[in-house]
Amino acid sequence: MEQVIREEIRRFVLESHDNRFPDSDQPYFDAPLVGFAAAHDPLFSEFKNIIGDFHMTPAEIMQNACGCEPEQAKTVICWILPISEATRKSNHTAQRIPSREWALTRAYGERFNTQLRIFLVDMLKFAGARAVAPLLSGMWRPVKDPKVGMASTWSERHAAYVAGLGTFSLNDGFITEKGMAHRCGSIITDAAIPPSVRTCASPWSNCLYYRNGTCGLCIRRCPVDAISRDGHDKDKCMEYAYGELRDTAGKLYGVMETGCGLCQTRVPCESRIPKGKAGKQD
Numbered sequence: 001m002e003q004v005i006r007e008e009i010r011r012f013v014l015e016s017h018d019n020r021f022p023d024s025d026q027p028y029f030d031a032p033l034v035g036f037a038a039a040h041d042p043l044f045s046e047f048k049n050i051i052g053d054f055h056m057t058p059a060e061i062m063q064n065a066c067g068c069e070p071e072q073a074k075t076v077i078c079w080i081l082p083i084s085e086a087t088r089k090s091n092h093t094a095q096r097i098p099s100r101e102w103a104l105t106r107a108y109g110e111r112f113n114t115q116l117r118i119f120l121v122d123m124l125k126f127a128g129a130r131a132v133a134p135l136l137s138g139m140w141r142p143v144k145d146p147k148v149g150m151a152s153t154w155s156e157r158h159a160a161y162v163a164g165l166g167t168f169s170l171n172d173g174f175i176t177e178k179g180m181a182h183r184c185g186s187i188i189t190d191a192a193i194p195p196s197v198r199t200c201a202s203p204w205s206n207c208l209y210y211r212n213g214t215c216g217l218c219i220r221r222c223p224v225d226a227i228s229r230d231g232h233d234k235d236k237c238m239e240y241a242y243g244e245l246r247d248t249a250g251k252l253y254g255v256m257e258t259g260c261g262l263c264q265t266r267v268p269c270e271s272r273i274p275k276g277k278a279g280k281q282d
């Protein structure tokens, strides 16, 4: 089952025409990374303390969506869709607004990510399993929390961490073996699949700043000073990405959501786990 799911996700990403820019044959995303988390991994309960009690466990989502008993939730299937090299590079010269390629990837690439969620849920149901995509379950909602700021009832990146796909970073990104420039997704199922092993030394060890106190290059990339050595100011970032950029980049490219991604490109963690110390992009 594990190998079939890995291969089906890979095939869907590499072959789908919807993983293509509207005016070229270039893909939004390269070959995916896939990981599996145990639905009853204690970390999912800990997220209620770390993020907030509004963050749902896989069992709660399965119970609500499928009407099954909590213990029937078995596996969270997680994936990372690395943004293509051409799109990443197109954002290197961006100083204030993202490139057109980046913006279309945020808008239409994320629509493709939704199709991937639907495809996997349907595939598992066809195989006789129960499955639900948290973001499409009707239970996902954004939450403004006094302790952690903007959050939600299900974090794709936190699920990906449990599935051993990477670690968090100074700018609140998620650094995988294919770097930080990606979109991610997950579904929950009652199919039992062995969980992937978490090999990272800590929840932040892929980020050079947290690993050895160096780097910090994402700080300089942010046009609105939303990143500092104290971390990421989510409110400032969101005001820019979902406010000003809708009026500037959104109108320029004809899409509602453009993302920003400046702090995810032209940095050492853009497309890999950075090695060693960094005083400049290596």
Ligand code: SF4
Residues within 6 Å of the ligand: 169, 170, 171, 173, 206, 207, 208, 209, 210, 214, 215, 216, 217, 218, 219, 267, 268, 269, 274
């Ligand atoms: S640019 Fe450097 S400090 Fe910023 S997230 Fe990447 S590795 Fe961490």
Ligand code: SF4
Residues within 6 Å of the ligand: 171, 221, 222, 223, 224, 225, 226, 227, 232, 236, 237, 238, 240, 241, 260, 261, 262, 263, 264
């Ligand atoms: S996404 Fe843009 S606004 Fe937000 S922290 Fe990164 S560079 Fe700054």
